[in-house]
Amino acid sequence: MTSHSKPTTMTSAATTSGTHPGYMPGFGNDFETEALPGALPQGMNSPQKCNYGLYGEQLSGTAFTAPSHQNERTWCYRIRPSVKHSSRYERIDLPYWKSAPHQPQDVTSLGQYRWDPVPHSDAPLTWLTGMRTMTTAGDVNTQIGMASHIYLVTESMVDSYFYSADSELLIVPQEGTLRFCTELGVMDIAPQEIAIIPRGLVYRVEVLEGPARGFVCENYGQKFHLPARGPIGANCMANPRDFKTPVAAFEDREAPSTVTIKWCGQFHETKIGHSPLDVVAWHGNYAPVKYDLNTYCPVGAVLFDHPDPSIFTVLTAPSGVEGTANIDFVLFRDRWMVAEDTFRPPWYHKNIMSELMGNIHGQYDAKPKGFIPGGMSLHNMMLPHGPDRNAFEGASNAELAPHKLDNTMSFMFETRFPQHLTEFAAKEAPLQDDYIDCWESLEKKFDGTPGKK
Numbered sequence: 001m002t003s004h005s006k007p008t009t010m011t012s013a014a015t016t017s018g019t020h021p022g023y024m025p026g027f028g029n030d031f032e033t034e035a036l037p038g039a040l041p042q043g044m045n046s047p048q049k050c051n052y053g054l055y056g057e058q059l060s061g062t063a064f065t066a067p068s069h070q071n072e073r074t075w076c077y078r079i080r081p082s083v084k085h086s087s088r089y090e091r092i093d094l095p096y097w098k099s100a101p102h103q104p105q106d107v108t109s110l111g112q113y114r115w116d117p118v119p120h121s122d123a124p125l126t127w128l129t130g131m132r133t134m135t136t137a138g139d140v141n142t143q144i145g146m147a148s149h150i151y152l153v154t155e156s157m158v159d160s161y162f163y164s165a166d167s168e169l170l171i172v173p174q175e176g177t178l179r180f181c182t183e184l185g186v187m188d189i190a191p192q193e194i195a196i197i198p199r200g201l202v203y204r205v206e207v208l209e210g211p212a213r214g215f216v217c218e219n220y221g222q223k224f225h226l227p228a229r230g231p232i233g234a235n236c237m238a239n240p241r242d243f244k245t246p247v248a249a250f251e252d253r254e255a256p257s258t259v260t261i262k263w264c265g266q267f268h269e270t271k272i273g274h275s276p277l278d279v280v281a282w283h284g285n286y287a288p289v290k291y292d293l294n295t296y297c298p299v300g301a302v303l304f305d306h307p308d309p310s311i312f313t314v315l316t317a318p319s320g321v322e323g324t325a326n327i328d329f330v331l332f333r334d335r336w337m338v339a340e341d342t343f344r345p346p347w348y349h350k351n352i353m354s355e356l357m358g359n360i361h362g363q364y365d366a367k368p369k370g371f372i373p374g375g376m377s378l379h380n381m382m383l384p385h386g387p388d389r390n391a392f393e394g395a396s397n398a399e400l401a402p403h404k405l406d407n408t409m410s411f412m413f414e415t416r417f418p419q420h421l422t423e424f425a426a427k428e429a430p431l432q433d434d435y436i437d438c439w440e441s442l443e444k445k446f447d448g449t450p451g452k453k
Helices: 389-397 423-428 435-439
Strands: 023-025 031-034 055-060 073-078 090-092 112-115 131-139 144-153 160-164 168-182 185-189 193-197 203-219 243-246 254-263 266-274 279-284 289-292 313-318 325-337 354-362 376-379 403-415
Touching: 112 435, 131 354, 131 376, 131 423, 144 168, 144 325, 144 403, 168 354, 185 193, 185 243, 203 325, 203 403
Parallel strands: 160 254
Antiparallel strands: 023 243, 031 279, 055 073, 073 279, 090 266, 112 376, 131 144, 144 203, 160 203, 168 185, 168 193, 168 203, 193 289, 243 289, 254 266, 313 325, 325 403, 354 376, 354 403
């Protein structure tokens, strides 16, 4: 099944018919961009009268009093102030989108779990109706923790818009191409890319090539930022210049529209008579961003031993405990393996963190069978996991020549909190009941002989 949707035209200074408006490079930069010349005030934020009859409005992503190096805000110059995009609210139900705390009484979250890809259906699904929550952690009301989701999207949102007051969304496509038409510009994302949509930003999702499927990490806590490199130095891992933020683009369209808001785990909608994507110019550092995962430069051992998987962190969202993340987004992509006298796949371990993995494409080296593109696995805190028997035997007896681990891209959402399964994950998603058996055939090799390996 293939679905295509004609892209919506948003007015931008960079737009010509049929082309994308464009992007600006950098992560956390203070950007400025305008879709009409002179729409952006210079030298001040709030002039008595804005050009073009626009309204000045600030969108704050942090508390006003946050330290200056953490403070995030964007000044928007828009056709209508956002109070005109909000009317009386009516609560609605999106039954498959869950928020923490969510601990179903008849679902066991203790265990090592793995799922096949959630299959597409013939039902028309938008970004909102196609979201399927797999796990939740923490508490959305106290703004700690996260949720992980699978999205299945076949239909574009038409005169329908959304924002989350609860969270920022980290989106990891696995299949199909989506367009995010946001208040601050347009982003197209495809497999092997990611995107971050900030808390409070209004947007609409269109299908450019479908059906679309992928993963979402809903971050209730502090925003994602680049990890500190420490002794690694100024380069490698994810470099700021490879992140792309959209240029200003706006809609001036009168049409009956619906805005849906996620607030404290509940969903509400309001009816308005126009598009809310009406920001003609903006400046600031609180904005959506996309990133090509193929630009991630992994760092690893060049002599012996296997470094902790944290060496592959792309983005981290801190918690109140120093050095312990609310969420780490970790990438396992193709790379050279060169360590001497070393068991090269990830070793067996138990961990204080809870690890949810997803496969974007190819084969993961510690689980060569069963963990297929679109699939997920969950190893909750302090539950043992590691290579299956075939991976262990293969790596234990392999010739230790330089080896290119190729055709692989998996990721991990890792959090300090336990991840609780939803009813969907436990009862409807294609759970592999035999996953736990992948370690059953591991053999006892110990016989007490000195020097035996």
